[in-house]
Amino acid sequence: MKLKDFSLEQIHNANDILNQYAVYLKGNELTIYIHYWGGESVFKTNVPHKHSFFEVCYVVDGEGIYQEKGKEYSLSKGNLFISLPHVTHQIINTKDLFLTFFAFEPIYSESKDEGKKLIQLLSETKRIILNIGEENAAEKIWTSMYFLALNQSHLIGDTLKNLGSSLIYSIILSFLDKQTHGKLPRKNSSETIVYKAKLYIRDNISQPLRLKDVANNLHISGRHLSRLFTEELGVTYTEYVQNERIKQAIHLLTTTDLQIKEIAAKTGFSSVHYFTSVFKRLTGVTPGEFNKRLLSDDLILH
Secondary structure, three states, X not given: OOHHHOOHHHHHXXXXXXXXXXXXXXXXXXXXXXXXXXXXXXXXOOOOEOOXXXXXXXXXXXXXXXXXXXXXXXXXOOEEEEEOOOOOEEEEEEEEEEEEEEEEXXXXXXXXXXHHHHHHHHHOOOOOEEEOOOOOHHHHHHHHHHHHHHOOOOOHHHHHHHHHHHHHHHHHHHXXXXXXXXXXXXXXXXXXXXXXXXXXXXXXXXXXXXXXXXXXXXXXXXXXXXHHHHHHHOOOHHHHXXXXXXXXXXXXXXXXXXXXXXXXXXXXXXXHHHHHHXXXXXXXXOHHHHHOOOOOOOOOOO
């Protein structure tokens, strides 16, 4: 099913649902507020106007003209075009222009620097109209949102929010040229390696977790992994592992009835004596003392 297969009534009904559930889109880097979702199977020519927000339109079918800054752009099936904030524009229907559209703006107070940078790059784009064709990610996501909105499920709100965020990100990136893409912040390989190492340590906390073994699992040298922990986390590999073992031990002490000997084994300590020594060094009390009183604010890892 494609967007052109929806009737006008279905389009309006779907957009009513989107305007109810897919309005506040909270992402990791960027939070978006949707002013409206809309669509018309026969779009009526509007008058020259401008917005304080972004508006994105997709040509499902038909033909038309988009005007801004004294320029005219022909519109046809498969075109995606954007109106930037405070730019006067007009959409003219020349032949059964079928449009779907939405308007949005970022919530800067809830967005991180990378998200703000993305919006800044979008506001400076020179790519106003794109010919993305019918077989593209934006059309498929949009279609999925309409289909799900018309066939509501129990978790429809979360589903539409997630799809809405995906749609916006895919469209924003489409309007940024390759040179601009190169300027976008990316997670470097060192961060990724350390993150994978942290996951491995967390999921295998009862094991010896020798530096060499973890490094081999990540296909790097032990020296390289040791250096990355110091550079990225500010602690040595050994310090990090011990901290994670004690964190897990505290969790087990406060949520289970396991004996101290069992907890020491589950958190990878070779003996109760060594476990007790490390635990007291990092918390200020022994596991036995900790176990005799409720966890309080002054019982935290240094």
